[in-house]
Amino acid sequence: MKIVLTGSLGRIGKPLTKNLVKNGHSVTVISSKTERKAEIESLGAEAAIGSMQDVDFLTTTFKNADAVYLMVAWDAIGNVFDKEIDFPTEFLKIASIYKQAVEQSGVKKVVHLSSIGAHTNKSIGSLSIYHGVEKIMNELSSNVSIKFMRPVAFYPNIFRFMPSMKIDNAIIQSYGGETKEPWVSTVDIADAIVEEMEKPFEGRTYRYIASDEVSPNEVASILGEAIGNQDIKWQIVDADQLLNGVLASGMNEWVAKGFIEMQAAQENGSLYEDFYKNKPNLGKVKLTDFAKEFAVVYNQ
Numbered sequence: 001m002k003i004v005l006t007g008s009l010g011r012i013g014k015p016l017t018k019n020l021v022k023n024g025h026s027v028t029v030i031s032s033k034t035e036r037k038a039e040i041e042s043l044g045a046e047a048a049i050g051s052m053q054d055v056d057f058l059t060t061t062f063k064n065a066d067a068v069y070l071m072v073a074w075d076a077i078g079n080v081f082d083k084e085i086d087f088p089t090e091f092l093k094i095a096s097i098y099k100q101a102v103e104q105s106g107v108k109k110v111v112h113l114s115s116i117g118a119h120t121n122k123s124i125g126s127l128s129i130y131h132g133v134e135k136i137m138n139e140l141s142s143n144v145s146i147k148f149m150r151p152v153a154f155y156p157n158i159f160r161f162m163p164s165m166k167i168d169n170a171i172i173q174s175y176g177g178e179t180k181e182p183w184v185s186t187v188d189i190a191d192a193i194v195e196e197m198e199k200p201f202e203g204r205t206y207r208y209i210a211s212d213e214v215s216p217n218e219v220a221s222i223l224g225e226a227i228g229n230q231d232i233k234w235q236i237v238d239a240d241q242l243l244n245g246v247l248a249s250g251m252n253e254w255v256a257k258g259f260i261e262m263q264a265a266q267e268n269g270s271l272y273e274d275f276y277k278n279k280p281n282l283g284k285v286k287l288t289d290f291a292k293e294f295a296v297v298y299n300q
Contacts, residue, residue, distance in 0.1 A: 001066040002026045003197060006052055006098075007073060008036055009043075011156060011186035012113070012193070016069070017045050019194045030061060032076070052076065053093070055100050062105035067197055070098050071113035072133060080255045087254055091129045095136040102140060109201040110146045111193055112137055116182075116208065117265075118150055119274040124265045126258025138204060147196045148206035151189050152182040152275065155211075155290040158223070162298060165227075170235040171220050174242045174260060175267035178217055182210035182275065185290060188283025208275050211283035219287065226291035227298045239264065 003020055007013040008031035017040070020027045027045040030052065031037070040047040050057035062068050072094045078085040102110060117127030118134050134148055161171045188211045196207060214222065216234040224232030239260050246256045265271035 001197070002028075002064060004028045004030065004048070004062055004065045004068045005045075006030045006069060007071045007113070008033065009039060010073070011154075012071070012190050014043075015187050015190035016193055017043050019190060020197065021045055023194065023198070025197075028061060028065075030058075053097055055097050055104070058097065058101035059104040062101055062107050065105070065107055067109035067111060067201070068102065068107050069111045069113070069193060069197070070137075072098075080252050081250045083250070083252050085252060087126070087252065088129050088132070092132050092136060095133040099136055099140055102144060108144055110137070110140075110144060111196055112146055112148050113189075113193075114148045114150050114206070116150050116152045116275055117262075117271055118148065118206075123261060124271055125260065125262030126255055127262055127271070128258075142203075145201035146204050147201065148204070149189070149193060149196065149209060150206055150275075151184045151209040152272075153184065154189075155183055155185050155285075155287065158219070158290070158294060159297065161223070165223070165229075165232055165298070168235070169229065169231045170233050171216070171223075172235045172237055172242070173216070174237060174239040174263045176216040176234045176236040178215045179269075180213040180215045180218075181266060181272065182213050183287060184209050185211045185283055185285030187285050191283065206278075208278055208280045209283065210275070210280060212286045213282070214287050222287050222291050223294060226288075226295040228295075 003025050005013060017027055017029055021044040028048050029040045029045045030048045032051055034049050037047040037049060048061045072091055077087060077090045114134055115127055115130040117124045118130035121128040121131040137146055164170055164172045189209050192209045220232050220234040224230050243256060243260045
């Protein structure tokens, strides 16, 4: 198949590109950075350098593709510490641009990277934007088949715990305890996307992706063991206290408030309701595997 990928060579894009090329597909990778061109080509793919906010560029790149992979990257929109960015508006703007490019290019098969939480826009914090993005994509003509990929929390998000682990011997959040919750490896996400790309496309479907289920306390224990510090604990603080702390750090207010609301949804389980109704088989990369990567970075 001729496949076009957005997302450049990030944590998902790189293994995704490698696997699709290995399987014999003709792959074009879109990147906004000219310096990525050589690396993309070294993987056996074609580079298309341009902006995902440029409808004409995307339309031209999508033309004659058998399938396209679409994602909206947070860091492509801007830094979460930029207080001037209206993240919901920017996310929906890119989704609308994607929709227009798909329509104009004639693409009939789309794999879209969404997120857990996309099943609702109620009381799940910043993840509610994915509900809006899916809604826009669902406005495409019914002759466009879409597979929505809904991964849970990425293992690399755990790197955000590093400062408080070093300073306070703790992972500080507004929820915690022994209730297990799902996490996912970006490698397993890439594998799932390849699998769905190569299956027949019909209508509109979605698939959750997860690699492991561990409780907050288990996360702290696994990371502590990996870095050689068994004193690491998962510490629960008041939600308002945590919110004030992240706002004081300079985080965008919408992102900060959404982060706290999302943690409340994690604690009461509402974030995972639809996931557990449609629970997938777990991937191959476990938290103990990722903890080794985490430990290398932590100890540098």
